[in-house]
Amino acid sequence: xxxxxxxxxxxxxxxxxxxxxxxxxxxxxxxxxxxxxxxxxxxxxxxxxxxxxxxxxxxxxxxxxxxxxxxxxxxxxxxxxxxxxxxxxxxxxxxxxxxxxxxxxxxxxxxxxxxxxxxxxxxxxxxxxxxxxxxxxxxxxxxxxxxxxxxxxxxxxxxxxxxxxxxxxxxxxxxxxxxxxxxxxxxxxxxxxxxxxxxxxxxxxxxxxxxxxxxxxxxxxxxxxxxxxxxxxxxxxxxxxxxxxxxxxxxxxxxxxxxxxxxxxxxxxxxxxxxxxxxxxxxxxxxxxxxxxxxxxxxxxxxxxxxxxxxxxxxxxxxxxxxxxxxxxxxxxxxxxxxxxxxxxxxxxxxxxxxxxxxxxxxxxxxxxxxxxxxxxxxxxxxxxxxxxxxxxxxxxxxxxxxxxxxxxxxxxxxxxxxxxxxxxxxxxxxxxxxxxxxxxx
Numbered sequence: 001x002x003x004x005x006x007x008x009x010x011x012x013x014x015x016x017x018x019x020x021x022x023x024x025x026x027x028x029x030x031x032x033x034x035x036x037x038x039x040x041x042x043x044x045x046x047x048x049x050x051x052x053x054x055x056x057x058x059x060x061x062x063x064x065x066x067x068x069x070x071x072x073x074x075x076x077x078x079x080x081x082x083x084x085x086x087x088x089x090x091x092x093x094x095x096x097x098x099x100x101x102x103x104x105x106x107x108x109x110x111x112x113x114x115x116x117x118x119x120x121x122x123x124x125x126x127x128x129x130x131x132x133x134x135x136x137x138x139x140x141x142x143x144x145x146x147x148x149x150x151x152x153x154x155x156x157x158x159x160x161x162x163x164x165x166x167x168x169x170x171x172x173x174x175x176x177x178x179x180x181x182x183x184x185x186x187x188x189x190x191x192x193x194x195x196x197x198x199x200x201x202x203x204x205x206x207x208x209x210x211x212x213x214x215x216x217x218x219x220x221x222x223x224x225x226x227x228x229x230x231x232x233x234x235x236x237x238x239x240x241x242x243x244x245x246x247x248x249x250x251x252x253x254x255x256x257x258x259x260x261x262x263x264x265x266x267x268x269x270x271x272x273x274x275x276x277x278x279x280x281x282x283x284x285x286x287x288x289x290x291x292x293x294x295x296x297x298x299x300x301x302x303x304x305x306x307x308x309x310x311x312x313x314x315x316x317x318x319x320x321x322x323x324x325x326x327x328x329x330x331x332x333x334x335x336x337x338x339x340x341x342x343x344x345x346x347x348x349x350x351x352x353x354x355x356x357x358x359x360x361x362x363x364x365x366x367x368x369x370x371x372x373x374x375x376x377x378x379x380x381x382x383x384x385x386x387x388x389x390x391x392x393x394x395x396x397x398x399x400x401x402x403x404x405x406x407x408x409x410x411x412x413x414x415x416x417x418x419x420x421x422x423x424x425x426x427x428x429x430x431x432x433x434x435x436x437x438x439x440x441x442x
Contacts, residue, residue: 025085028058029092034150042228044161045110045154049103056096063093095141102139105131113158118166119186121159122193128155129201136216137208145220152198152225159194160232163187169291172239173284177250181243188236195226231293238302239290242283245309248343249276252316255339257323258332268319272312279308310348317352320344324356330363334414364415371408375401 033051036043109128113121132151136143167183168175175183202218209215223230252273257265283305288298320340327333343349378400 025062025089028055028062029088031055034146037150037153042157042160043154044158045106045151048151048154049100049107049110052096052100052103056093056100059089059093059096063089098139098141099147102135102142106135110158113162118162118190121162122190125194125197129197133201133205133208136205136218137212143216145218145224148218149220149224153228156194156226156229159190160229163191163232164291167291169289170287172290173242173286177243177246181240181247184236184240184243188233188240191229191233191236195222195229198222198225232291235291235293235298238299242302242305245306246280248346249273249309249312250280251341251343252276257319257336257339261322261326265319265323268315272315272319276312279305313346313348314352316343317349320349320353321356324353324359330360330367330411333360333363334411338414360415364411367411368408371404375404 031051032038033048033055036047109124109131112124113128116124132148136148142148167187172180172184199222205218206215249272252269255266255269255273256262257269283301286298286301288301289295290298292298320336320343323336324333327336337344340349344353
C-alpha cells in the first residue's frame with residue numbers, strides 16, 4: 001500500500017512538472033518576431049535576424065531535453081497532450097532552422113547599409129530587394145505576408161534611422177539653407193527609391209520561381225510596409241516646400257527696381273523682405289522636430305507660415321505688375337523679369353503676371369517691325385550712309401547688319417527664356433515668320 005501511495009505521489013509530481021514545463025515551452029513557441037513593431041517600437045532588421053538565431057538555439061535546447069518515456073510507461077493521462085507539444089517543438093525547430101539559414105545573407109547587407117553614408121545607400125537597395133525575393137521564393141517558412149511585412153518594415157526603420165542621423169531634424173532649420181535643401185532632397189530621393197523598388201520587385205516575384213509551379217506573390221498592401229515612411233515623407237515634403245519658399249523670398253534682398261516709381265516700389269519690396277525675414281527667423285528658432293509625425297506643433301506652424309506666404313505672393317505680384325506697367329521698352333522689361341527670376345515660377349505670382357505675357361509678345365513684335373523698318377531704310381539709303389570710320393563699304397554693311405541681327409537675337413533669346421509663356425505656338429510663329437530669326441546665332 002505504501003509503495004502504491006509513493007508511486008502515485010511520484011506520478012503526481014512528474015505530471016505537475018510536465019504541466020509547468022509545457023507552459024514554458026508554449027511561451028517559447030508563441031514568440032513573435034514582430035512583437036516590438038506591434039508594441040509601437042521601431043526595430044531594425046538585425047533584430048529580426050537575432051530573434052530567429054536565438055529562437056533556433058532555444059528550440060534546439062528544448063528539443064534535446066524533451067522525453068516522453070516516463071509518461072508512457074506510467075500510462076499518464078497527460079502523455080498524448082505532451083506528445084503533441086513535442087511534435088510542435090520539432091516543427092518549430094524545422095521552421096527556425098530554415099528561416100535562420102535563409103536570413104543569414106542579409107547580415108552583410110545590413111552591415112553595409114549601416115556603414116555606408118546615407119547619400120550613397122541607394123546603390124545597395126537593388127541587391128537588397130533581389131535577396132529578399134530569393135528568400136521569399138526559396139524559404140519554406142518565410143514566404144508569408146506577415147513575416148515579409150515585418151522584415152520590410154524593419155528595413156524601412158533602418159533607412160529612416162540613417163536619414164535622421166543625416167538630417168539631424170532638430171537642427172534642420174538652423175543649418176545653411178542650401179545645405180538643408182540638399183540634405184532633404186537626397187533623403188526624399190532615397191526613401192522614394194526604396195518604395196519604388198518595392199513595387200518594381202513585387203511585379204518580378206514570379207520570375208524567382210524557376211522550378212516551382214506554386215508561385216506566391218507579394219499580394220499584401222504596400223501601406224502595411226510604408227505607413228511610417230509615408231508619414232515621414234509627408235513631413236519632408238513640407239520642409240522642402242518651406243526651404244523652396246525661403247530660397248525664393250530671400251532673393252528679395254537683391255531686388256532693386258528703377259523707373260519713375262522705383263523708390264516707392266523698392267520700399268514695398270523692402271517691407272516684404274523684412275516681414276518675411278521675421279517669419280523665417282521665428283521658424284528657425286522654433287524647437288520643433290519637423291519629422292516627428294506624432295506631434296502636430298510643426299504642422300500648425302507650417303500652415304500658418306504658408307498662409308502668410310500667400311499674402312506675400314499677392315503683394316509681390318502687385319509690385320511686379322506695377323513695375324511692368326512703368327517699363328519703357330522691351331529691354332527694360334526683360335531686365336525686370338530677370339531681376340525677379342524664379343519668383344515668377346511661384347503659382348500666385350505667375351497667375352497675377354501671366355496676362356502681361358501677351359503684351360511682352362506685342363512689344364517683341366513691335367521690335368521686329370522696328371528692326372525691319374531700319375533695315376528697309378538702310379537699303380534705300382545705301383551708298384550715302386556712313387557705316388564706320390575707315391571701313392570699306394562691304395565690311396561696313398556686314399558690321400552694321402550683324403549689329404542689327406544681334407539686337408534681334410538678344411531679344412529672342414530673352415523671350416525664349418520665359419518658361420512661363422503660355423502661348424508658345426505664337427512665339428514659334430514669330431520665330432518662323434521673320435527670316436532673320438530663322439538663322440542660328442553665330
